[in-house]
Amino acid sequence: MRHWKVVAAGEGGQGVQSMAESLALAGYREGWKALYMPNFGIEQRGGVSLAYVQLSRAEIGSPKFLTANLVIVFSRRSLERCRQYIGSRTAILYDSSSLEMPAVADQVIGLQSYETSAPEAYPLRTGFKPAGEKVEIPLDKRLVAVPAAELARQRLHPRVFNMIILGATAALMDTVDLGGLKETLEERFSRYFKRDPQLREQNFKGLELGFKLAAREKNQRIPLQEALTD
Amino acid sequence: MEFRDEERVFITGNEVVARAAQAAGAGYLFGYPITPQNEIMHHWRHIASQAGRGFLQTEDELSAGFATLGAVLTGKIAFSATAGPGTILFQEPLSMAEAMRLPLVIIVQQRGGPSTATVIYSQQEVTLTCFGGNGEGLRIVYSTSSHQELYDYTIKAFRNAWKYRFPAIVLGDGYQAKMREELILYDPSSRAGSRIPNEPIIGGEQVVHMQNAFSVEEELGEKLLIDLEDYNRAIPVLVEHEFLGGAGGRLLVVAHGIVGRAARQAVKELQARGDRVNFFRPITLRPFPEEHLVKACQQSGNAVLVAESAEGQLGRLVRLALADQVLTSFRSYYRPGLGITSEEILEEARL
Amino acid sequence: MSELSMPRCYNRESKPHRFCPGCGHGLVLKALGMAIDELDISSRMVFACDIGCSLLAWNFFSVDSLQTHHGRTLPVVVGIKRARPELVTVAYMGDGGGYAIGLQHLVSTALRNDPVTVIVVNNTTYAMTGGQMAPTTLEGQHTKTSPGGRDIEETGAPFKGPESLIGVAPPESYLARGTVANVIRLKKMIRKGLERQLRGDFAFIEALSTCPTNWRTDAAGTWGFLEHEMGAYYQVGEMAAGREPITP
Numbered sequence: 001m002r003h004w005k006v007v008a009a010g011e012g013g014q015g016v017q018s019m020a021e022s023l024a025l026a027g028y029r030e031g032w033k034a035l036y037m038p039n040f041g042i043e044q045r046g047g048v049s050l051a052y053v054q055l056s057r058a059e060i061g062s063p064k065f066l067t068a069n070l071v072i073v074f075s076r077r078s079l080e081r082c083r084q085y086i087g088s089r090t091a092i093l094y095d096s097s098s099l100e101m102p103a104v105a106d107q108v109i110g111l112q113s114y115e116t117s118a119p120e121a122y123p124l125r126t127g128f129k130p131a132g133e134k135v136e137i138p139l140d141k142r143l144v145a146v147p148a149a150e151l152a153r154q155r156l157h158p159r160v161f162n163m164i165i166l167g168a169t170a171a172l173m174d175t176v177d178l179g180g181l182k183e184t185l186e187e188r189f190s191r192y193f194k195r196d197p198q199l200r201e202q203n204f205k206g207l208e209l210g211f212k213l214a215a216r217e218k219n220q221r222i223p224l225q226e227a228l229t230d
Numbered sequence: 231m232e233f234r235d236e237e238r239v240f241i242t243g244n245e246v247v248a249r250a251a252q253a254a255g256a257g258y259l260f261g262y263p264i265t266p267q268n269e270i271m272h273h274w275r276h277i278a279s280q281a282g283r284g285f286l287q288t289e290d291e292l293s294a295g296f297a298t299l300g301a302v303l304t305g306k307i308a309f310s311a312t313a314g315p316g317t318i319l320f321q322e323p324l325s326m327a328e329a330m331r332l333p334l335v336i337i338v339q340q341r342g343g344p345s346t347a348t349v350i351y352s353q354q355e356v357t358l359t360c361f362g363g364n365g366e367g368l369r370i371v372y373s374t375s376s377h378q379e380l381y382d383y384t385i386k387a388f389r390n391a392w393k394y395r396f397p398a399i400v401l402g403d404g405y406q407a408k409m410r411e412e413l414i415l416y417d418p419s420s421r422a423g424s425r426i427p428n429e430p431i432i433g434g435e436q437v438v439h440m441q442n443a444f445s446v447e448e449e450l451g452e453k454l455l456i457d458l459e460d461y462n463r464a465i466p467v468l469v470e471h472e473f474l475g476g477a478g479g480r481l482l483v484v485a486h487g488i489v490g491r492a493a494r495q496a497v498k499e500l501q502a503r504g505d506r507v508n509f510f511r512p513i514t515l516r517p518f519p520e521e522h523l524v525k526a527c528q529q530s531g532n533a534v535l536v537a538e539s540a541e542g543q544l545g546r547l548v549r550l551a552l553a554d555q556v557l558t559s560f561r562s563y564y565r566p567g568l569g570i571t572s573e574e575i576l577e578e579a580r581l
Numbered sequence: 582m583s584e585l586s587m588p589r590c591y592n593r594e595s596k597p598h599r600f601c602p603g604c605g606h607g608l609v610l611k612a613l614g615m616a617i618d619e620l621d622i623s624s625r626m627v628f629a630c631d632i633g634c635s636l637l638a639w640n641f642f643s644v645d646s647l648q649t650h651h652g653r654t655l656p657v658v659v660g661i662k663r664a665r666p667e668l669v670t671v672a673y674m675g676d677g678g679g680y681a682i683g684l685q686h687l688v689s690t691a692l693r694n695d696p697v698t699v700i701v702v703n704n705t706t707y708a709m710t711g712g713q714m715a716p717t718t719l720e721g722q723h724t725k726t727s728p729g730g731r732d733i734e735e736t737g738a739p740f741k742g743p744e745s746l747i748g749v750a751p752p753e754s755y756l757a758r759g760t761v762a763n764v765i766r767l768k769k770m771i772r773k774g775l776e777r778q779l780r781g782d783f784a785f786i787e788a789l790s791t792c793p794t795n796w797r798t799d800a801a802g803t804w805g806f807l808e809h810e811m812g813a814y815y816q817v818g819e820m821a822a823g824r825e826p827i828t829p
Contacts, residue, residue, distance in 0.1 A: 021410065028240045028412055037409035040266070040350065061495025061572035063405045063488065258664055284663055289689035293656040296649065300660020303647070308664065326650055432627055432645040432661070433668050439592075439640040442648035443632060 001229055003056040004173055005065045007085045008165075010074025012049045015162030019072075020051030022166055026176040026184040027055040037063040048078045055175055069230060072169060074098070074162075088136035091227045092143050093168055093214070095161075097150035141223035144172065146213050152206065160206035167210025172218055172228055181207050237415045243406040246377050246413060247337050248273035250384035251309055253418055255426060258284040258308040260297040262316065265349035266404035267339040270311040291316040295323025295334070302332050305430030307388055311337040313404075315346060317355050317362070324397050325363035330440055331457065332431070333391035337384065337400045339407040342567040351404035352567045353487055356543035359399045360516040366454070368461045370398040370468055371516040373487040375494075377413040380406060383513070385418050392426050394464045401515065403539075405488050405569065461517075469519040473526050475501070475508025482508045482530035483579050484523070484548055485537045486515060489570045493537055496576035507579055512547070520551035527552055537563040537575050588614030590623040592643040599637045603803055605790030606634060608761040609702055610641050612788075613671065616772035617644070620779075622669045627661055629654045631674030631683070634709045635702060638673060652683030655690050658697045666696070669778060676703045679787075680716040680740045687742075691750040691783055698774040698784045701742055704792040705811065712795030716740035719810055724795070742787045743820050750822040753777075755784035757819040761791060762808055770819070789815055 006023070010016040017038050024036035032055040039050035054060050067087035073079055073094040086092065148164040163185075170176050176184075182204055186193065193200040218224055241249075247270045251259070259278070261271040271287070278285040284301075288294040294310045301308035312320050317338050327334035340355040342348030361367040370390055372383040384400050391398035418424040432438055444450040472490070474497055475482075485493035490511035497509035510526045512519050527534060532555055538544040541564045549560070563570070563578045587593070591614055600606045617623050626644035630636055632651035639648045649657045658672040679687055679701035690697065706724055707713040714727040717739050721730040731739075743756040750756060755777040759767035767788055774784030789811050793803045 024410060025240060033412070034240065035409060035411045037405060040404075040408060059495065060411070062492035062570065063409050064569045065571050066573045258660075260660065286659075286663060288656065289685050292653060293659075293686055293689065296653045296656035297660030297663070300657040300662075301664035302660075303657075304661055304665040304668070306664040308660070322650060322653070326653075330647075432647065433625075433665055437643055438645050438647075440647035441639060442650070443636050443639075 001069060001173075002058065003060075004054060004070065004175065005068045006053040006070045006072065006169070006173075007068045007082055008051045008053070008072040008074070009078035009082045010049055011077065012047055014049070014074045015159070016049040016074055017051050019162040019166045019169075020053050022181070022184055022188060023169060023176075024053045024055070025188065026170070026180050027053075029184055029187075030176050030180050032056065032175060033058065033060050035060045035063055048081045050078070050081060055173075069228070070169070070172060072165060074165065089227050089230055090142065091172065091224060093165070093172060094143065094145060095148045095165065096145035097147035137223050137227050141221065142227045144168070144214060144217050144224065146210060148210065151209060155209070156202050156206055160202050163203045163206030164210035167207035167212075168214035169210075170207075171211045171214035174228075178207060178211055235417050235420055238412060239415055240410055240412050241377070242269060242408055242410050243377055243380050243402060244269035244339070244408070245273045246380045247311065247384050247400070247402070248277055249415055250381045251388070252277050252281070252283075253415065254307065254385045254388040255419075256283070256307045256309055256388065258286075258298070258301045258306055260286050260288050260294040260301070260308065260310050262288050262291045262294045262312070264291075264313050264316040266341055266351075266407040267311040267313050267337065269407070270337060291319035292322055295320050295336075296326070298334055299323055299327060299332050302334060303430075303432045305428050305433070307392070307426060307428050309335040309337065309388070311339070313339045314341040314343055314355070317358050321358070321362040324369065325365055326442065327397035328363060328365050328368050329442060331395040332397070333388075333395055333428075334397040335387050335391050335400075336397070337402065340401065340403040348567060349404065351539065351569055353403060353489060353539040354543065354566060355401065356486075356515060356540060356547075359401055360547075366458065367516060368396050368457055369516050370394070370396055370514065371401055372399070372470075372513060373401045373490075373515050374406065374513075375487055375491040375511065377406070377411050379513075381413055381415065389424070389426050390468065392428050394460070394468070396461065396464075401487065403488055465517040468514055469517050469522070470513035471519040471522045472511040472513060473509065473522065474498070475506070475526075475529065477529045479506045479508040479530035481533045481535060481579060482510055482527050483535050483537065483575065484510045484512075484544070485575070486512050486544055489537055489539055492570050492572045493575045495572040496579055499572075499576055500580060505581065512544075515544070515547065518547050518551055523548065523551045524555060527555055527557075532557045533559045535561045535563065535579055537570055537578070539565050539568055539570055541566045588618045590614050590617045590626070590642050590644055592640050595640040598641060600634065601792075601794045603791060603793035603800065604634070605704060605761040605788070605792070605807075606638065606702060608764050609700065609767065609788045609790060610638055612759075612764050612768035613673075613700065613771050614642060615768045616775055617642070619772055620775055622775065622779075625667060625669050627658070627668050627670045629658050629661070629670065629672055631672075631678035633675040633678055633707065635673050635675050635678070636709075652678045652681070652686070654678065655683060655686040655697070655699065659690055659695050662695060662697050669775060670697045671775075672697060672699045674699075674701055675708070676701055676705070676715045676717040676740075676742075677707050680742055687785075688746070688749055691746045691754065691785065694751050694754055694783045696778045696781045696783060698771070698778045699786070700771065700774075701785070701787045702790045703742070703787050703811075703815065704790040705739075706792055706795045708792045708795050712792075719814055722810075739814060741815065743785060746785060747820055747822055750783055750785070752822050753782045754822050755782065755786075755819075756822055757785070758787045758789065758815060758817050760789035760807065760812070760817050762789070762804070762812075763817070766817075787815075789817065
């Protein structure tokens, strides 16, 4: 894929921004054109936290986009906030330990929530429809489940939950390898890692775990590969 | 200089602004918190603590603006940053800067309006930055579309504010403020024409008396005549734009700032498909590159599409510039307070 | 030099000044001029005046001077002082600029102990705009916007500037109220205020002044109002920041 458009969404405090920022920085370090933008509202804490990441070989246009190639869902409530970015071929990575297996129904992943839709849905609501959509890949074929929260809690530390997601994302995107991710974390968090070397080890283990799980899923499923290489 | 001659970085727009001000040799920031520009203050506070530069968090935007004017009067390169309701309050110091020809530099990271609205994003502060205040809008307004431009034009804003003695505004937005992308930082003093002529206005050898109020209208009239002449003389040098395309086009897509970036991408894609769509992006919104727009319009079959995250604030500038042109069509894609993606513009502009 | 002659720092070209006959501004500015002369600081003075009658002082002295906006003189002066601490700055304003539209600047500047000298001329009215009620208008005083006399039930009590800053300004700062009825004492206060700035601290002097044009008083009525009505409500003296007045 020449131009990755990724949306990540979760609860404030789940580490969505940190994960997305690391993803963009890792891409930038590997020579991609990279753009990261957080979604932010009035509240400092709480609410759904959304991040946009684009990695491209060519110049990047607007910081937001209508349809993502990959949507990453950290929590139940954040689903609704992401739904307008899900197109007919968008891959969806979700944390299966905090989300039930989504029911498959039309464009929605089946779960309803009370969050309002993002302003970018406006053109859609007013009847705008991008032309030239490719053939839809059935939703269940594009879902990738990683029980990140549970794995983090059981095997590592609850806080490296987002690193498992980051590792899984990297495996799906195939833009940055594990080594590049580790170097990125080293660059961003060197201060904390120096203070607590165990933190480094746990973060790296989280990355590896997520990477391995998602790589396996991807290798086993042809439609998923198709969605991810558009 | 604190950094190497050139340094490739991946940082937020607010940090870009602080680094640009540092590189330009700014000595003081007077600021008041308002989202989404706060990190300009945070980064500057950090820079100021390391390099003996000054920072004051004032009691409001009025104070921030007028204290900046005070520092500027002494020959200090000083600036402030604001957004939304803060930009409204900044009209007062901007107005004094326009009247007394003081090089006030402000970074505006547009947020949604009117009123408090959103802290996120818009392009609704165009009219306010270009023409706010009880005067003639003798200001320089740069609208940036990338982090590299945010850096370049922040430096340029200082230089031209001091050179031409008009207030200068760098018009960014919440997206540009918060997003990260790559750019090259450089030391402007190593480049030609980089000197900022920041001579003290007060506190020098000669006693000066600076007037802001006039008793008779003729006195004001004479003064304004000089200001307007100075401004009009500077217009050809100040105006900047970007044009993509050529003669024989069927449509001209006009957008500024971050939407300009979305529009450029859409036009490039259409051009790659063989569609003769042209692209025009005013970089200076004030003064507006009117003659260049007219030419671009003529090269595009006199058909225009304006896209902006406001209800026609750029549209009005475009209409005015094209007042003497017989247009075959004028279409708009106005989304006040909402982001605009490349896909939407592509959809609007394609046949 | 005789204190009755013209201070050296005066701009002789702008004399005679343009204030109304009987206006107190000339006396406050004379006190300031004498203090500048005594301290021999005119070469590093910056005199900034507000909008209102105070704007007429823009070329009063042969020192760097500027007019600003109504209520915004103080932040300008703060900016000047922070950028060039060796300059000596005076922010000269009326009671409207100081106590109404610009009060937030006065409070914050005092709170930060910015080393600037503030002079607020209290003539109990907005004079240049035609005699409206000011924060300092006395109870029962007739103005264009309090034609029946100021009703403090409706508009609050007259504002006491220096007293209001007692709990705000730090002990090192200087707070005082003088009067044009005693120019020599007023000059001493302003001199102290400038010295306090030279020492690195904030100084604030309110000067009780006269406005026969808007008060519609003759000479005797003008001085009577200044000395008796205003004098009774506004106590002249120095106030120690953080404490009660000590020399009423």
